[in-house]
Amino acid sequence: MLNKKTTIARTGLSLLILLALAAPVTLAAEIDWRKHEGTTLNAIFLTAAYIDAWFRPMAKRFQKETGIRVKMVVLQAGQARKKQDIMLGGKDDTLDVIHLQMDNRGGKLTVAGHLEDLQPYLDDPSKTPAGYNYPQDWLGGCLNTAKVIKGQPLNNIVWSAQAQLLHIRTDLFKKYNVKVPTNLQELEAAAKKLTIDEDGDGKPEIYGFLSRGRDRLITASFATYLWNHGGSWFKTVNGKKVSNVNSKESVDAFMYYANLIRKYAPPAALNNRPPANAALFAAGKTAMLSELNYWIALSEDKRRSRVVGKTTTILVPRGPAGSHPNLPTMSFAIPKYSRKKDAAWMYIVWMTQQHIMQLGQNNSVPVCRRSVWLDKSFTPPTPGWGESARLAAEYGIAIAKPQAIAIGQMRDAAGEVMNVAVRTGDRAAVQAEADKQAAVMNALIEKTEVGMNFRGVRPADAKLMPESEQIVPIKADGLERLGR
Amino acid sequence: MTEKAATHQLHPVAAGASAKDRLLTWLDFNLAVIFNVPTVVLLAGLVAFPTGLVIWTSLTDWQLVLNKDPNFVGISNYVTIWQEERWLGGIFNTFYYAIVSLTGQLVLGMATALLFNRNFAGKSFYRSIWMMPMISMSVAISLVWAIMFNTTYGMLNFLLSGLGLPELAWTADPLLVMPSLILVGIWQWTPFMTLLLLAGLQSLPTDPFEAAKIDGASKWRVLIHITLPLMQGHILVALILRSIFAVKEFDTIMAITEGGPNYASETMNMNIYFNAFEYGYMGVSSAKGVIFFAFILLIQLVLIKLRRRQWSH
Numbered sequence: 160m161l162n163k164k165t166t167i168a169r170t171g172l173s174l175l176i177l178l179a180l181a182a183p184v185t186l187a188a189e190i191d192w193r194k195h196e197g198t199t200l201n202a203i204f205l206t207a208a209y210i211d212a213w214f215r216p217m218a219k220r221f222q223k224e225t226g227i228r229v230k231m232v233v234l235q236a237g238q239a240r241k242k243q244d245i246m247l248g249g250k251d252d253t254l255d256v257i258h259l260q261m262d263n264r265g266g267k268l269t270v271a272g273h274l275e276d277l278q279p280y281l282d283d284p285s286k287t288p289a290g291y292n293y294p295q296d297w298l299g300g301c302l303n304t305a306k307v308i309k310g311q312p313l314n315n316i317v318w319s320a321q322a323q324l325l326h327i328r329t330d331l332f333k334k335y336n337v338k339v340p341t342n343l344q345e346l347e348a349a350a351k352k353l354t355i356d357e358d359g360d361g362k363p364e365i366y367g368f369l370s371r372g373r374d375r376l377i378t379a380s381f382a383t384y385l386w387n388h389g390g391s392w393f394k395t396v397n398g399k400k401v402s403n404v405n406s407k408e409s410v411d412a413f414m415y416y417a418n419l420i421r422k423y424a425p426p427a428a429l430n431n432r433p434p435a436n437a438a439l440f441a442a443g444k445t446a447m448l449s450e451l452n453y454w455i456a457l458s459e460d461k462r463r464s465r466v467v468g469k470t471t472t473i474l475v476p477r478g479p480a481g482s483h484p485n486l487p488t489m490s491f492a493i494p495k496y497s498r499k500k501d502a503a504w505m506y507i508v509w510m511t512q513q514h515i516m517q518l519g520q521n522n523s524v525p526v527c528r529r530s531v532w533l534d535k536s537f538t539p540p541t542p543g544w545g546e547s548a549r550l551a552a553e554y555g556i557a558i559a560k561p562q563a564i565a566i567g568q569m570r571d572a573a574g575e576v577m578n579v580a581v582r583t584g585d586r587a588a589v590q591a592e593a594d595k596q597a598a599v600m601n602a603l604i605e606k607t608e609v610g611m612n613f614r615g616v617r618p619a620d621a622k623l624m625p626e627s628e629q630i631v632p633i634k635a636d637g638l639e640r641l642g643r
Numbered sequence: 644m645t646e647k648a649a650t651h652q653l654h655p656v657a658a659g660a661s662a663k664d665r666l667l668t669w670l671d672f673n674l675a676v677i678f679n680v681p682t683v684v685l686l687a688g689l690v691a692f693p694t695g696l697v698i699w700t701s702l703t704d705w706q707l708v709l710n711k712d713p714n715f716v717g718i719s720n721y722v723t724i725w726q727e728e729r730w731l732g733g734i735f736n737t738f739y740y741a742i743v744s745l746t747g748q749l750v751l752g753m754a755t756a757l758l759f760n761r762n763f764a765g766k767s768f769y770r771s772i773w774m775m776p777m778i779s780m781s782v783a784i785s786l787v788w789a790i791m792f793n794t795t796y797g798m799l800n801f802l803l804s805g806l807g808l809p810e811l812a813w814t815a816d817p818l819l820v821m822p823s824l825i826l827v828g829i830w831q832w833t834p835f836m837t838l839l840l841l842a843g844l845q846s847l848p849t850d851p852f853e854a855a856k857i858d859g860a861s862k863w864r865v866l867i868h869i870t871l872p873l874m875q876g877h878i879l880v881a882l883i884l885r886s887i888f889a890v891k892e893f894d895t896i897m898a899i900t901e902g903g904p905n906y907a908s909e910t911m912n913m914n915i916y917f918n919a920f921e922y923g924y925m926g927v928s929s930a931k932g933v934i935f936f937a938f939i940l941l942i943q944l945v946l947i948k949l950r951r952r953q954w955s956h
Contacts, residue, residue, distance in 0.1 A: 241920040248707040248923070264708075271709045362804075373815070374903040426794030429815035429904070439795070564709070567921040578905045582817075 190288055192509075195502035196226030202256035202506075203243050205236045205489070208456045209319075209524040217518070221509055227502050229256070240264060247273040250496045255503040257492050261315055262557030265490070266307045266613055267564050274314035275493040280504045281313065287508055292530075296513070299622065300555035301527035304488040307562055308613055315490035318511050320525040322551030323383055323475065323485040323559070326440060326448040326458065328353075329638060330469040331365065338642025339633045340476040343387065343415060346447075350423035353446035363425075369436050370449035372420040372428035375570035377577045379559040380433075380449050381416050383485040387478030388412035392561035392573065393600075400613065402600035404576055405593035408480070413589055417580030429581065441466060449475065451487075452548050455540050456523045471543035473632045474550060482624045486555025488527065525552065542635035550631065554624040561600070564607040572596040572603075701930035707923035720930035729906050730931065733914040737938075739821055740896075740910060741889040744828040748885060749878070751829065752836025757866075759837065760844045777834040785898035788827050789814070792899065814900050817907035824908055827895055832888070836881055843877025844870070879950040883943060890939055911935050 204210055210233050218229045234242060239258070246254045247268065259265065268274050280286050281293060294302055298320055305317045325340075331353055332339055340346035350367030357364045371380040385391065390409030393400050403409055420428050425444060428436070433450055440448040441457050441464040448454070457463060458470045474484055491507040493500050509515065516526040520537050525548045531537060532549055539545025561569035579592040633639050660668075670677070701720055705713035724730050759770050776784065791798045792813040800810040813823045851869050860868075871878075891912050896902065902909030902917070909917075912935060919928035 237921075244708050244923060245920065267708055273708075374901070374905075426810070426812060426815065427796065429812065430789070430793050435793075444795070565922065567917075575905060578903075582904075 304557035319489035389480030484551035487559035756840035
């Protein structure tokens with residue numbers, strides 16, 4: 160009996176000693192969120208619908224919880240990139256957080272060594288919460304976009320799983336009993352049927368399709384059509400990266416997309432920036448809009464939309480080469496020259512915690528954490544939106560931009576081919592322009608990428624989406640029987 | 644006797660003068676130089692140094708983002724830019740915009756100045772309204788014009804459609820984009836031309852006009868043979884001022900077209916901007932900047948020479 164008591168006492172004592180020993184370790188693993196209290200961080204963000212809806216309120220909450228003020232400079236994408244480039248080029252130590260698309264400038268900034276390696280921060284338990292769970296809780300498509308160069312360090316935390324999808328007017332599809340498209344032929348047929356001239360004056364009241372149609376802006380929205388046709392921005396020939404915009408498949412894609420813009424889109428497609436296109440869709444002027452999925456926040460906004468409750472999103476229809484959802488993710492990064500890197504990391508970690516990202520997700524900001532998609536509190540704006548966004552985040556690849564050092568000129572070159580395609584619709588002219596621009600792109604690669612190994616985009620990076628998945632978002636909204 | 648020696652005679656420092664007296668004398672003697680030092684320092688810092696830096700950068704291959712030390716490449720940037728189709732297009736667009744826009748502004752500016760030089764009811768009110776585009780923010784009015792040019796919901800196409808005319812692609816058509824931008828330029832800057840020319844008209848001597856009236860000259864002949872010749876100097880001043888701004892027009896074009904479509908509205912300074920801040924080619928961009936500066940200088944020299952010749956008459 161005594162022995163038993165002694166054994167219990169000894170075991171209890173041992174446990175106490177173990178707990179006492181473990182306590183400091185546990186405490187060390189806790190993050191002191193007030194450690195950088197009083198610090199002000201300078202951050203440059205790209206304009207997006209989620210900035211006001213999520214980032215600004217979260218910045219206030221972050222300040223309340225940590226005492227760190229985030230001074231947000233929000234600029235239109237082109238201006239934000241230029242400002243970031245100038246500050247990074249000048250090794251400005253007052254810039255602490257940057258918001259960027261890795262598939263756009265990530266390669267260039269990595270090569271230049273402007274971005275801080277975040278792995279040591281991630282590995283440090285005093286800087287990263289124990290349950291942060293990166294990369295295990297990140298969706299596969301998102302992780303595909305985080306590294307764009309062979310051997311690239313972890314210099315960004317990808318957070319946004321925004322995807323280029325097809326917004327559709329469910330009421331119009333139902334009213335005119337039009338098949339919701341699963342392939343590119345059906346997409347053109349639907350665009351044709353839903354270009355509606357109600358009063359017969361030769362000017363449609365509703366246009367069937369809308370997407371970006373001007374210059375360099377087209378690259379992001381066109382990318383899925385390009386890849387679904389079997390085209391691509393680049394290919395590898397004898398181990399060398401060369402332009403592929405003049406291949407038969409790529410020219411097919413340029414012709415197809417330009418044809419949709421020319422025949423079924425409002426003429427404003429040639430002028431508009433994405434927000435103006437989203438506004439046209441929300442005003443009920445078009446039946447389909449090929450754009451980023453977060454724009455559903457506008458079309459479902461009761462104050463600013465005439466189509467509330469009448470829209471959803473589906474995947475861009477499959478092409479001869481399958482379905483490649485374009486996932487132009489957004490990342491956070493820290494400039495190497497910042498004097499407040501620890502506080503900047505604290506902001507990044509705080510913003511990408513599960514419960515904070517959940518708030519974004521619940522506000523129609525598709526995020527990269529897998530767990531927030533599965534959380535019961537998440538109710539997508541429409542079932543189709545939820546399914547299409549999930550599939551894009553799972554299977555998507557970063558094909559939005561021609562990944563290169565001279566990214567700006569590459570985008571201009573691609574835009575030039577599209578301009579000719581939209582204006583002329585003449586295959587020979589498009590092929591000639593594509594050949595011309597391919598030569599320009601190859602010269603740029605020769606000039607700017609000597610000795611570099613851009614990982615770029617490879618279909619092998621993503622799991623190829625099974626054909627059966629294409630209809631999942633359509634079924635989720637019960638639209639699969641239309642047009643039969 | 645030199646001026647310096649004369650000054651010394653006027654302010655002789657007596658032998659055995661105190662240090663204070665010597666300092667005061669020295670200050671008195673060098674006052675002109677001392678007063679000019681801040682201006683010279685300021686000009687050197689704000690004009691000479693940046694200009695020198697741009698010229699030096701134009702001789703290098705500096706790339707903004709790639710974080711590499713610039714290499715000296717001599718005049719190669721100045722040679723290679725002439726092989727760029729887009730740069731040549733930019734030069735053409737710059738002068739196309741400047742010449743057509745200035746011509747329109749001059750003709751309309753003169754017409755409105757003649758109108759406002761007369762007396763009629765509500766003149767001050769109409770003149771104030773007329774001047775409004777000139778005092779508005781360029782980017783703000785450009786964005787309004789961009790909406791008006793919009794091919795789907797723009798007011799201009801609405802008007803054309805109402806008149807039974809075909810709608811135009813305005814800024815989306817490479818052939819129409821420059822005329823569209825010129826239209827905005829004329830709308831915005833004609834009032835400025837009016838202001839300058841109106842000031843000129845109001846300063847003209849009245850005698851020639853009275854003599855012409857007594858001689859029974861028609862209004863047209865008075866305009867051609869008296870008003871315009873007398874206004875030559877004012878017209879040249881207005882052209883000098885406006886040509887500088889027209890050649891370097893940026894904000895309107897950037898806000899409405901960003902140089903597109905197909906670079907059809909890209910001017911020299913937009914090309915410079917894109918090269919520097921979009922592509923990061925600071926060396927090439929600086930070389931283009933120097934060339935652009937030379938173009939502006941040349942235009943101004945020609946106009947100033949014309950003005951001097953006019954004054955000598």
